[in-house]
Amino acid sequence: MTKNSDASEQLPSIPPKPRLPDLVAARELGPAETVRTRWQQLLLVWRWHHERHEALHPGSAYPHIVSLIEAAGAEPKLRQLYPFTSHFSLNFSSCTTYPWLVQAPSITPLRDGRFRVRRPRSSDVIGFAQTADAAVALAVDNLPAGLGPAVDR
Template sequence: MDSHDLGEVGRRPLPPKPDLPDVAAAHRRGPADAVEARWRQLALVWRWHRERQEILRPGVCYPGIVDLIEVARAERALRQLHPYTSHFALHLSSCTRYPYVLRAPSVLPRHDGRFQVFVPRGGTLLGETGTAEAAVALVVAHVPAGLGPAVAGTADDLR
């Protein structure tokens, strides 16, 4: 065990970094594979971050980003969009590379356990919910008809 594996003397070892999917290889196989690999990558990375915090800062509330990603990924209308996170918020793009095209609402999990849903690109609060399930339902209710699946490339490629 290496010294970086222990958060502090007396604490249990930190979880190992997860084995992440090869997102670059997934992009070469096509947009559907790129989207699926990205959903798996986000879920693994954010679970690892939460597990580390539970060891390093026990009792400190961690935003519900892990639950949000799992619930959103299970929703067929959202699972076909390319997910990414920024400042704990989950965003969904209709293209697989940056700069992204955001037409679906974004969700910000708060430290108090609630979730805020924002209109795409505007930053205007669409609503606040008490669960990840309710936040995802609000996103789905505001996804434009016919949106998805995500296409390969960037916003510039769609022009």
């Protein structure tokens, strides 16, 4: 057995990257389809990152971003907004193109298992939650009145 084949036998099995829905094609169908497709993309990408992390670092903690995206995506008031992540924080835009129009609170999974909810585009903390569902509820409670579906800009 050669040195290279021995080393490759010890490498962890990394899951293949997911095939993502076509956001460009979705944009041609309007903002509602763009938002729907983006939620799908975000969940697929973060599930893959989580699985990859588990393969490369078994037993090592990984932020609860996947459960957060699932919980937020199940909430109709957030599901109508364009989701994006930055530094593990889940953010929501009222428009489907950059620069984002962020009027909703952001949610960040913390290393201790809790979730932090912050005011839009601010470091001001609204509160902490023990579960993704509770963090989503806290964010929804702090949405501005009349915040509607995301639009194209």
